Amino acid sequence: MKSHSSTLLAEVRTFRQNHPDVRYVDLIALDIPGHFYGKRYPVEMLEKVAAGSPLKLPQNAVLLGVQGGLFKIGDYCFNDGDPDANRRLVPGTLKPVNWESQPLGQMLITSDGTEAPIEFEPREVLAKVLERLQHKGIHPVVAFELEFYLFDKKLDNGLPQFARDPLSEDADDQPNLHIERLSRFSDVLDDMAQTAKDQGIDITVITAEIGPGQFEINFGHLDDGLRAADWAALFCRSTRGVALKHGYRASFMAKPYLQYPGSGMHVHVSLYDGAGNNLLAAHQQQPLRHAVAGCLELLPHCMPIFAPNHNAFRRLGGTVNAATRASWGFEDRDACVRIPESDPRNLRIEHRLASADANPYLVLAAILVGLEHGLEAKREPITPLNEDRTSGTDFPLEMLDAVRAMRHQPVLRDKLGGEFVDVYCENKRQDHLAFQQEINAREYRWFL
Template identity: 95%
Template sequence: MKSPSATLLAEVRTFRQNHPDVRYVDLIALDIPGHFYGKRYPVEMLEKVAAGSPLKLPQNAVLLGAQGGLFKIGDYCFNDGDPDANRRLVPGTLKPVSWESQPLGQMLITSDGTAAPIEFEPREVLTKVLERLQHKGIHPVVAFELEFYLFDKKLDNGLPQFARDPLSGDADDQPNLHIERLSRFSEVLDDMAQTAQEQGIDITVITAEIGPGQFEINFGHCDDGLLAADWAALFCRSTRGVALKHGYRASFMAKPYLQFPGSGMHVHVSLYDAAGNNLLAAHQQQPLRHAVAGCLELLPHCMPIFAPNHNALRRLGGTVNAATRASWGFEDRDACVRIPESDPRNLRIEHRLASADANPYLVLAAILMGLEHGLEAKREPITSLNEDRNSGTDFPVEMLDAVRAMQQQPVVRDKLGAEFVDVYCENKRQDHLAFQQEIHAREYRWFL
């Protein structure tokens, strides 16, 4: 069996042979708000890293705010000397970048698996949850679904414009689910799908959604939770790049239009034992009910993860298929936790609350934490929406309330890590306060 460094070195050398025109590779990781940070490495230096040379980046790069600034969070950022932290290359993620003007490669990096993982790095948080489940004999299978909007490449005084129909040249300003929209925008959508597949992402179904210029991409079911989250993160990056190449602007913003549906991140999760038996289907599906109860109990305390910014909270305003309370139901898209119709082998939950711009590593970690908690607590869930359309429990819809609810919840602190929870909540609090530090034109209209 090859050592990790030998495997990585073989991967880099094969890449160089297949892509001799690539001179640089972007080494990237996802920060707390869900943006990629990293360094652009000469491919010759990447080979040295693969062979075992140190790869270090500032630890506090993970703490960047939504606009890229650093906040004082405890002793981090301003009282710690801004130390470097080790990263490692993620095997299997070295791929060509086809949407840039010059040949380029990219590869994921992470602190998980190093001698001193960064406790608040999103990928490390998910790694710990998955390792804990594995030790308990629980093996998740995961599939993400992501909604996004296409806009015209040019903004109008900073505001988005409807994407232009390639056939008519008119604005695609009509909300619909018509299959014809897939045909009209097939050139850019096909390129998005092909580019994603080149990145190793298992793309399945493409759907025209209700909003004008809105689409949904489904990914295949994956028995590696980290890989499933990697796919979601990398798809957002490649899709934005491909859209710009075709004269569009792709956005995973949660609620770009008040009058049209927002964009969500739906996550399908089933749980299996080592023998491949579906744990949720055992004992007349009683574990499924327990898992749902756990998800709903912790959901109000994970809102800063599921709705990570001011705009994401706008999406939860009662529009089409967007839940306004923590609820569940069979084949019910108004529920936060939907149980799709399936045979016992494929029985799963579909978690529908997260916004499309949420951090996929943290969203999956929070969902798995809820399922784990439910299986341990063995409580019955509240009444389903199928039995009572008014069933549900409230969750916070203001960021500061949501942060307090998350930071004070003992189960969340225990299962996601107290250090992560404190850092994450302070990051969200500071982002929210920074967002409020600008006076908008509406304030002058109302109060001048």
């Protein structure tokens, strides 16, 4: 613990030396819906925390709904006295923030690794899954890909407007994959990429996607699953901030336009043993087939994680490369689980179902549990799409059905934790019901 504190203290002091104009640091963590919460600390107080002073925040901050409200979930929130819970600083995450008007820093905090981790904290859920796999001699290598849209900064009666082409001043309303879009929006995209790199994120490929103002950014492969999910979470925060600085809105909303493709979170996962051998490639790739079967078996029960809100289910409507059934295939982007072409060393799955606004810690935890279950059960998967375009199994396409499918699934309760499953399902159920408590203009047009 002493050595750990010394390392953190050195990190804080080095940051202060390199950024003497920074007076405050945002200490942030991701809640269940995937929003950051936390506190803004004077940088001199951060030194005290790094040296071992307690860092406490309300436990129930993790339970916030999409709009920040608290729901009654068991005895949490209203019958537990709203207790504090210990957090710790995540080493290596203290970085400058360059999209605010004043110099600022930010650093991740978490309850995992503390004396009493919060069982339903997303990062803690993933940490437990990774720890269990490590004890079994399984070491994942992970890479995220995130799609997002750029919109004009100003809304039109609450509705998004197409991003303005900075060269022509016209709306970028032509869906395409043209490389010229990267050039036209190079100022904001370059700033997003550089800001991500300043946060320690390994940005690789940038793609202009099919939707108007839609882009995809890929991250490097990591042998640290927690850090990979950290990158995805931090990228969303910095990208939104940089976009506003340039006069745009960046959104990871799953389906902002009904007529255009939605935005997804694609996750590449390979599994290695302690000697660095690819477990999925052994025995003529039989473990790969078992892992795929496990993913597909649990996928219908993980839908509240992969599609975490009402809008995310809109993305699963048969538009470009968005699956409507649990399926797999080699080099097939219509599949939920795609097997990219690769050599045996880099053999992996690409899980393509999750929406871009899903919680990256929970998405990765659910995928890893599916792979783990498949390797243990050793079942054969259904026919791949390459052999049968109709292959696939149904999954829920509405939140309340999805919650019911997840709540009592024994493998998920065992491997993700029963307390987490109960809390998460009730959070999603309450959020969905709260979303329904508003009559929109269309409802009046139809029924008034």
